[in-house]
Amino acid sequence: MKRSVQSTILLLLFIVALLAAPVLLSEFYVTLLNYIGLYAIVALGLVMLTGVGGLTSFGQAAFAGLGAYTSAYLTTVHGVSPWLTLPAGLLVTAIVALSLGLVTLRLSGHFLPLGTIAWGISLYYLFGNLAALGGHTGISGVPPLYIFDLEIRSGREFFYLIWAILLALILATRNLLDSREGRAIRALKGGSVMAEAMGVNTPRSKIVVFAVAALYAAVSGWLYAHLQRFVNPTPFSLTQGIEYLFMAVVGGVSHVWGAILGAGLITVLKQWLQDWLPRLLGQSGNFEMIVFGLLMIIVLQRARDGVWPMLQRFFPQDVARARSDGVRRLEKRPLPESGSVLLEVTDASKCFGGLVANDRVSFRVRAGEIMALIGPNGAGKSTMFNGISGVDPLTSGRVSFRGERVESLPARRIARLGMSRTFQHVRLLPAMSVIENVAIGAHLRGRKSFIAAACRADRDEDARLLQEAALQIERCGLRDQMYEPAGNLPLGRQRLVEIARALAADPCLLLLDEPAAGLRYIEKQALAELLRRLRAEGIGILLVEHDMEFVMGLADRVVVMEFGRKLAAGLPEEIQRNPAVVEAYLGGVE
Amino acid sequence: MDLQIALLLGQDGVTNGAIYALLALALVLVFAVTRVIFIPQGEFVAFGALTLASLQAGRLPGTVWLLLAMGTAIALIEGSAAMRARRFRRLPLILLINCGAPLLLAASLLAVSPAELPLLVQVLLTLMLVVPLGPMLYRLAYQPVAEASVLALLIVSVAVHVTLTGVGLLFFGAEGSRTPAFTDVSFEVGDVVLQGQTILVIVASILLIVALYLFFERTLYGKALRATAMNRTGARLMGISGNLAGLLSFTLAGAIGAFSGVLISPITTIYYDSGFLIGLKGFVGAIIGGLASYPVAAGGAVLVGLLEAYSSFWASAFKEVIVFTLIIPVLLWRSLKTRHVEEA
Numbered sequence: 001m002k003r004s005v006q007s008t009i010l011l012l013l014f015i016v017a018l019l020a021a022p023v024l025l026s027e028f029y030v031t032l033l034n035y036i037g038l039y040a041i042v043a044l045g046l047v048m049l050t051g052v053g054g055l056t057s058f059g060q061a062a063f064a065g066l067g068a069y070t071s072a073y074l075t076t077v078h079g080v081s082p083w084l085t086l087p088a089g090l091l092v093t094a095i096v097a098l099s100l101g102l103v104t105l106r107l108s109g110h111f112l113p114l115g116t117i118a119w120g121i122s123l124y125y126l127f128g129n130l131a132a133l134g135g136h137t138g139i140s141g142v143p144p145l146y147i148f149d150l151e152i153r154s155g156r157e158f159f160y161l162i163w164a165i166l167l168a169l170i171l172a173t174r175n176l177l178d179s180r181e182g183r184a185i186r187a188l189k190g191g192s193v194m195a196e197a198m199g200v201n202t203p204r205s206k207i208v209v210f211a212v213a214a215l216y217a218a219v220s221g222w223l224y225a226h227l228q229r230f231v232n233p234t235p236f237s238l239t240q241g242i243e244y245l246f247m248a249v250v251g252g253v254s255h256v257w258g259a260i261l262g263a264g265l266i267t268v269l270k271q272w273l274q275d276w277l278p279r280l281l282g283q284s285g286n287f288e289m290i291v292f293g294l295l296m297i298i299v300l301q302r303a304r305d306g307v308w309p310m311l312q313r314f315f316p317q318d319v320a321r322a323r324s325d326g327v328r329r330l331e332k333r334p335l336p337e338s339g340s341v342l343l344e345v346t347d348a349s350k351c352f353g354g355l356v357a358n359d360r361v362s363f364r365v366r367a368g369e370i371m372a373l374i375g376p377n378g379a380g381k382s383t384m385f386n387g388i389s390g391v392d393p394l395t396s397g398r399v400s401f402r403g404e405r406v407e408s409l410p411a412r413r414i415a416r417l418g419m420s421r422t423f424q425h426v427r428l429l430p431a432m433s434v435i436e437n438v439a440i441g442a443h444l445r446g447r448k449s450f451i452a453a454a455c456r457a458d459r460d461e462d463a464r465l466l467q468e469a470a471l472q473i474e475r476c477g478l479r480d481q482m483y484e485p486a487g488n489l490p491l492g493r494q495r496l497v498e499i500a501r502a503l504a505a506d507p508c509l510l511l512l513d514e515p516a517a518g519l520r521y522i523e524k525q526a527l528a529e530l531l532r533r534l535r536a537e538g539i540g541i542l543l544v545e546h547d548m549e550f551v552m553g554l555a556d557r558v559v560v561m562e563f564g565r566k567l568a569a570g571l572p573e574e575i576q577r578n579p580a581v582v583e584a585y586l587g588g589v590e
Numbered sequence: 591m592d593l594q595i596a597l598l599l600g601q602d603g604v605t606n607g608a609i610y611a612l613l614a615l616a617l618v619l620v621f622a623v624t625r626v627i628f629i630p631q632g633e634f635v636a637f638g639a640l641t642l643a644s645l646q647a648g649r650l651p652g653t654v655w656l657l658l659a660m661g662t663a664i665a666l667i668e669g670s671a672a673m674r675a676r677r678f679r680r681l682p683l684i685l686l687i688n689c690g691a692p693l694l695l696a697a698s699l700l701a702v703s704p705a706e707l708p709l710l711v712q713v714l715l716t717l718m719l720v721v722p723l724g725p726m727l728y729r730l731a732y733q734p735v736a737e738a739s740v741l742a743l744l745i746v747s748v749a750v751h752v753t754l755t756g757v758g759l760l761f762f763g764a765e766g767s768r769t770p771a772f773t774d775v776s777f778e779v780g781d782v783v784l785q786g787q788t789i790l791v792i793v794a795s796i797l798l799i800v801a802l803y804l805f806f807e808r809t810l811y812g813k814a815l816r817a818t819a820m821n822r823t824g825a826r827l828m829g830i831s832g833n834l835a836g837l838l839s840f841t842l843a844g845a846i847g848a849f850s851g852v853l854i855s856p857i858t859t860i861y862y863d864s865g866f867l868i869g870l871k872g873f874v875g876a877i878i879g880g881l882a883s884y885p886v887a888a889g890g891a892v893l894v895g896l897l898e899a900y901s902s903f904w905a906s907a908f909k910e911v912i913v914f915t916l917i918i919p920v921l922l923w924r925s926l927k928t929r930h931v932e933e934a
Contacts, residue, residue, distance in 0.1 A: 056741055058748065103918055106925040110627055110740045114877060115921055117629075117870065122914035129907040242748055249745060285759045293753030300746050301734045 010315065018163050022156040030155045032267065034227065037162035040263035041220040043247040044169055044256060045213030050245070051253030052177060053209040054189035055105075058241045059116030060217045062123040065236025066093045067218030068225040069127060072139040077132075082145050082226055089218050097214035101207040112210070120238040127233040138232025145226045158227050165223070169216060170256050172454040177256075178320055179453030179462055180439070180446040185209050186429060187440050193391055194427035198505065199415035199444035208450060217244075239289075246296050252308025254431075261308050266292070319433055319483050322470035327463045329471075330445050333418060335508050335538040336402060338368035342509050342540040343388065343419075348397035348407075350383050350564075357383040359564040360397070365509065370531060370541045372551045372572075375561035376584060381544045382424050384561070385513050388542075389421045390414040401509065416444055420507035422498035424514050424544070430487025434478060434497055437486045438469040441504030472500040477526055492518030496527070509540045516550050528554050552576065560584070597782045599899040605788045605857060606871075607895020608795035609635075609850045611888040613872025614879065615802065616846040621881050622819035623839040625740050626732055629747040631847050632869020633754040634720060638851020639860040640758070642716045643767030648705035652761020653719045654696045660726040661688040667730075695719065709772065717848050724844020725837040732840075733833055751866065758862035766859040791853050798849065799888065802842075815839060871898070871913060878920050890920075 022030050042060050050056040070089035074080040080088070100119060104112040128136045145152040145161070152158055176182045184205050187195040192202040225231050234240075243266065251262020273288035281287060299306060336342060343365040350358040357380045365371045373381050386392035388399055390411035399407040406414050420441065428437050442465045448458035473482050476496045481489055486497055495515055502510055512531075516524050524547070531541060531554060545551050551558065551572070558575045560567040562584045568575060575581055613631055620628040637653055644651035665688040672680045695718060704712060731750050735742060775786030806812040817825040818835040826832055847869075854860065854868070875891025894913060901912040 050741075054739075054741065056745065100918070103922045103925060107921065110744055110881075111877070111921060111924075113741070113744055114627065114873065115917060118874065118914040118917040121867075121870070122911040125908070125910040125914075129911070239752075242752060245745065245748070281760065283760075283763075285756075285764065287756055287760060289752045290756035290760070293749045293751075293756065296749035297731050297746060297753070300738075300742060300749070304738075304742065 040260045043259035045216030046248035049213040057116040059120035061241035062120040063214040063217035064221030067221030072231045093218035097211045101210045140230045142229045196411040252306030258308035322466040346398040369556040372555035379561040380564040418508040420502040420505040421511035428486040441501035472503040476500040603896035603899030607892035610891035614875035614887040614891040616843040617876040629751040632865030634847025635851040636865030638848035639855035645704040657692040661692045720848035721844045724840040728840035766861040768859040769855040771856045
């Protein structure tokens, strides 16, 4: 509680400083702050896109251009009110961003930024060559803004509008990131495999975050058009788009306040360099770009998180916390009857080129039983897990889960049916707290979307999700580490976090890939106890594990794999006596 | 448009396309080996062209200063690392390679009057000045972050591009240069005049492509690069150093860029910032090849050259818009074709 009071006080102080700034500062500094505000709005979008979502764009200036030109054209040629051209500009930007996103976001990550470079260039030339948009001379005579009868014309009046909008967007962005959809966006950075397995529709999350960043830029462009009352192509060129990215990276691309900091640093530095460099070098030109380029290289080599994290320790940190009072628990899904077949794998094969990793493997898992999949390294166990859970689909064969064929469904659809998994190579977001990591598991148990999250209409649901996450964390014995960054935990405990995350999805089938690796004896016993309890509740568990003592003491049935084939199946005692299994594990006895 | 104009435009398109193809190959190579999306490729073209133009005008090319500056920076970094490791015996070699060689080159340029040298020597000097910038760039900008994500490397690339463009303005000024044609020969085939320059560019490009092919197929270093491109970790386990592969691929990229600059300098006026758009057109070609296939990338680049030539006839003002919008249907086609699976 105390921390949030502190941060509210800091925010209020910041607002007071903003209110006082135009009164105290000279025209020059007000103009400078106006530009910083405009740039920060664009950089804020890039923070969401790059630092949070792990995507990037060099074309944000072009999106700002769309907002600016739409408004300039409609107000000057058709006499439309600026308050109507804002939604029009947003609509145009959204259409362009969504189509660009749909085209590139299915490809691997670097095609999007390359696409935005090409698109930034072609839009710049389009602005400059369309006669209707005034060509390279641009459009002048853009009307000022009015709020009722109050004309917003001077820099000081604009200051309040720009910074009010910036502040509102910062708060909305923060709210969004601290929500179910926000955690899904943050999960993108760790690659889409984990997020998909937790039921996140990652292409949708990517397109949304890309569109939101574009819309922020369009808002900035709209403000720019009415502040300058003139538009031409130059401020919307690729160079400016690159500068926006520099602002975000220098400021701190993972933090909303990094956007303001970066915009401020780069803008002031640019002002200063533009004064000094031509004098120093004895010729005129955009030499500040040399310094910016070098600065970026050094930042990326030495302090990839930018400047904000260095200041951050002076500010209180808000961490999402579970409320203990009066939160209704999430509904649980009805579990299938104990002993009924949950999962049926028939003739499952997976080939990687010429390598057959799984060769016509068949087995069943029932509700309320623990089935272990064992075998030497490279036997194809994890491949089988990926095939069943839809992470890396099988080449051939059938998988039915709760009576439904799932082998060609995407991972998120399978997750929705009630299958949840952990990964052999832990896939947590190391900078996020344990509870937020686990809450990603509960993604499919919430409904509230982006807009609700941005205006905090999701608090009730989010509290329930966090409470569920907290309960699963306690169940896995990690209560004391709930609010620590997940990356700080030892590897064995990170595996327990993965289990908690899988449990937060309220599964009826749990796929555990080497859950006991890296655990100490006592922790293993506690884990075995937890799995027994889950079994008693009626959950089916499919387990890959190398610790034979752990497996044999726990599993109801065992399937042994070797070189991609099923070698044997049966009760633990039978398996232990099976000569083929003994040979596979210990080598032949001469 | 009659047939004659069509053929003339086609000739232009193929000439530019041949150069874009070279760049596309370099881009695919660098990306495959180092995962770096080499945006500054175009700057090598501009530097190559402008260095040759400076030599022919009898001026000391600005690239000399860049070479000296980067060499000094590397000597400082490597030298201090050697001192910390108490390996003082390495110091003379570090100094000799990074500072001595550029100084020697600068001194010899001052000693002779480059404008009077034969063309071939001027071209060689240009290559000697520009090509080393490739590996130096790798050492300074990319090697310290070699393990970073593709995205971070891309941002580094853009930062390098921005820096080099600024440096280009500083050293070469805002005026453009165009070198005289290498040859005045022309052939008449029917109604069409084939420029000797065109043939020279195409033949040189083809020769370079063949040389690259032989390098990759027949030499140990070429095979090492291919191995690294296929599997970085595997190649490292086989004793192929990632840094060596990086330096080598950047040397090739520098050489291809500088050579393309020499080829293009009699065809178009090159400014300090012209390289970027030229490089990006190579990129459109490379993306057509999915940043992976050499022949498709080269073919795509020729297509870009043709598209550019014909669109400059039909809608000259929208030439760049058309060329760069081409990337959208290309990406759409690729995204429908590929199913991207992350390594699990």
